Amino acid sequence: MRVVTPTFRHGARMLLTLTASMIVLLLQLHGQSAGVHPEAIRYDEAARIFRIDAADVSYVIGINQNQQLQTLYWGKRLRPGDTLSPAHADGGSSGFDLSVSATPQEFTGWGGGLVVVPNLKITFPDGNRDLVLHYLSHTIRNNTLTISLKDIGRDVVVDLLYQVDEATGVLARSARVENRTQQPFTIEQVLAATWNLDASRDYQLRYLTGRWAGEWNLQQTQLRPGKIVLESRRGSTGVEVNPWFAIERSKQADQDVGDVWFGALGWSGSWQMNLETDWQNRVRITGGYSPFDFAYILSPGKSLETPKFYGGYTNQGIGGASRLLHRFELDSIVPQAPHRRLRPVLYNSWEATGFDVNEAGQEALAEKAASIGVERFVMDDGWFGERKDDHAGLGDWYINPQKFPHGLRPMIDKVHALGMDFGLWVEPEMVNPNSDLYRKHPEWVLNFTGRPRTEGRNQLVLNLAREDVRAYVYGFLDKLLSENDIAFLKWDYNRNWSEPGWPDAPLQEQKEVYVKYVQNLYSILIELRKKHPNVEIESCSGGGARVDLGIMHLTDEIWPSDNTDPFDRLSIQNGFSYAYAPGVMMAWVTDSPNWMNNRSTSLEYRFLSSMQGSLGIGANLNKWTQEDFATAKRLVAEYKDARATIQDGSLYRLISPDGDSAASVTEFVARDGHEAVVFAFLHSSQKGQPYPRLYLHGLQPDAVYTIHAREGKLEDDTVQRASGDYWMHHGVSISLRGDFQAAFLTLERDSSQ
Known part of the structure; x- marks a missing residue:
């Protein structure tokens, strides 16, 4: 028996299937995995039971008499001598409730009478859609438990991957579907994993919903027999509901008491989670790619790997669940973990200048920002192409010669001389119809032939699934970073998909756009980080519309909302903190009265609201008084004194x-x-x-x-x-x-x- 402790602390933590070259790049970026602790993963051959122990959590699965992989236990860590009974498939209560649906399986194909949400649904070339997966083999190697399942008749193999973080007990699960048959087949649905909870009549579900400028609202409901579906069909993570959940057994008044199971998807495209409560009050959670408008052709010898679906447990309430997830994110998910750099105090020029940027105006703002202790100066939209407003210029990523006749270098040198590093706003995945790029390549956007091309914010979405588009986006970003001393990119994404067509791809492959777009997005970020390792990136999407553990793995900070009203931000930031660490959350101090609600607040109040995360300043410094500058300088210094505790400490609400x-x-x-x-x-x-x-x-x-x-x-x-x-x-x-x-x-x- 070989026993190896999985770890997320280094480069083998990739979140989905990537090409071999991309995996090599990621390993080079983060370093090789290390650390062997012989008691994290064990297999009892006689009982046919796998046991994973880490931190204060045990996760136990077994192989039952039907060769199904069955969940036996997920909860507080068991004692070394504790044993569980071997797995045994549940019998159905009637002819309507077959064993295949009654048994809490780890991963199921749609077949054999299954009526719950399947993890995998396939249509074969001969029209067969029945898929019954049985245990085939397993390995414990290279910090990963891999359990292989195979269809009872066809050469379809699914490898289930389990990796555990020893510091928090957070478990990452994913599935790799391989076609070993002689013909291609169509994957119609593939969900990464199933999490099973024992029967209880008192499970409380928490999840996060929102809208633009009103993100991160914590919802709570009791789970009852039936199904709750959380999803985004928007091509990206989405702001209406976030891919995170927490389930508490019996509602507790104290945030730090009670059993809580929680989970989050590491995927930045369309996604779905299903929370099913059966007739016995057992709960079953599945999550992965959204099956809406989904089809993926898998050719012989090829495989498709799902995103990671992370899960954790604590008996210290929803507050303890948040702290575990924060620790996992900061030590294992974000770039350069676990030795990440604390977020610098940032100034962004958007609210001071809008699109009207120029060298002299930006340098004047930089001088004012430096005087209060700002460490990073960021020039926002308006510096490129013919960008005078949001109607033109996206896609034309050359420096505007009227605004910056000598390029960006003089301004960057000025910013450096003031003791700050320099950052820049970009929106690489978008294009304005009024742009040189679109006039040259109208076929590069998501579209259906002969149908309207719906604009949002006067822009269209580039089809990043295309290799020529991917090469263009990577190329201009690489050129920009190679020719200028840029330390930071604010990477924006300001609309959802519409007309998600890919007419230049073979007809049967066109729906693969949902997967290949995000894979190419990730690959660009991976390559940029490898070639420009000192560049940091903020993920921004019209506020918090693309926040998930997938994008967090490749970006250093997150913009949670365009709403900077300091009172509104208290609840927005509170909701954000249930799923994501305050240490990656950017929060700006802006002007009063605030544009959102016309509410007036003191500068001290605005600063303290924003100091609960990564502090940024977005106010128009040209309008500040000397008293404002003195107040800001004092508060920036106080923030820096406490920054490590705020950004890296444990949060209690x-x-x-x-x-x-x-x-x-x-x-x-x-x-x-x-x-x-x-x-x-x-x-x-x-x-x-x-x-x-x-x-x-x-x-x-x-x-x-x-x-x-x-x-x-x-x-x-x-x-x-x-x-x-x-x-x-x-x-x-x-x-x-x-x-x-x-x-x-x-x-x-x-x-x-």
Whole structure:
């Protein structure tokens, strides 16, 4: 028996099937996998049971008498001596409920009377659509458990891949479908994995929904018999619902108590999750490529691998689930993990200048940004082609000679002389019909022959599945980065797909556009990162419309919403944090009154709202007073002092802004416990009520911490030094009164401890 511990900490963490050359590039980018711990994956040959143990989680599967791969256990880590009964297929309760649907299988084909959502559905050339998968073999090698299933009659083999992160117990699952027959067949549906939960009548589902400028709304509902479908058919991840879920057994008032199972897809295209609750109140979750308008022709000898479907468990409530997922993302998913660079303080010129950018104006803004401690200056839209507004220029990625007669170099040199690095906005996947590129290559966009080409934001979507389009996009980005000292790209994507046709491809392959587009997007990012390893990238899509563990694996930070109203952002950022780490979330300080709601807030309030993630500034500095600059300089310095704890620490939601709460409080605790950072917000005082007393979390009980009010005021009777137990159980009171008030506290552990 060979036993190897899987790990996501290095280059073998790719999220989907890529070409061999792309995999080589990724391995070079992240380094080779390492680390062998002989107890993470074990196989009991006598019982035919696989057991995966990591962190505080055990995942156990077995091979039953029907040669099906069956889930036996997923939950809190079992003791080494604990044993489970061998897998045994469930009998149906009647002739209507066959065993194939009643048994909690890990991966199913559509066949044998299956009525639940199948993982794999195939149509063969002779019209057969029946697919029954049985256990064939397995290997434990190169940090991966691979279990092979095969159809009972045809040479269709499915390799199920399991990789576990030993620090968090998060498990990544995917499937690779291989055609070993002599003819091509059509994959009509392929979902990466099935997660099975035991019977309970008290499962609570959480998921995230939204719209433009109103993203990241946490929804909660009780699971009852039936099916809930979460999906995007938009060609990208989508803002209406995000590919993340959490299921809690029995609703808990305390965020840090209770059993929670959670999962997220690593895919940036159309996707689907199905949450089925059967007649026995057992829950079955499947997820992967959206089957809508989907068909993938698999030729003999070829294979298709699904995206990764990640899953985790904790008994520390939804708060604990978030912290585990954050730790996994920061240490295993984001580029350069686990030794990633903290996010620099950023200034973006968009709200100051719009499309009206030029060398002199940008340099003047750069001087002002540098004066308050900004570390990265980003020039937004309007620098290229004939880009005077959003009606023209996308696709023509040459530097506008009227705006920048000497190219970008003089401005970049100026930015560097001011002590900042330089970033640039791009939207590589789009084209305006009013552009040289479109006039030359109208066939390069997604389209159906003879049908209208629906515009969104006056633009069309380039068909990145085409190799000539992929080469063009990679080529201009590579040229831009090679010829200019650019440290950062804000990569935007401002519309959904329409008319998703690929008329130049063979008819039977045209629906493969949904997969090949995203594969080529990923491959461009991989190659750019290899050739330009010091360039960082932000994923932006009209706000938070393309946020998932696939794009996060290849980009350094995420833009969660175009809505920068500091009060709205409290709930937007709160929802974002359920699935994604605040350390990758970009948050801007913009002008007041804010354009979204015409709401006026103080500069201090706006800064503190944005300091709960990666701090950015997008205000028009040309309109600031000297007092504004002094305030901003002070707050930027305070943020830098606490940045490591905010971006890399553990998040506790002390008071949620949801449900029209007048208060919102977040706490970040450093990994080593040396510091805690608290942000408190008040919408408005009512009837003279004091601000709620705060009971902190995550401190070392016997350590001594000194409290500091960086912004805002503590109540007069507050002690300055006390134990972690004191701050967690006695609590602390803040003096917040009025409208749109905020406070910023730090607690520092005594250096001797």
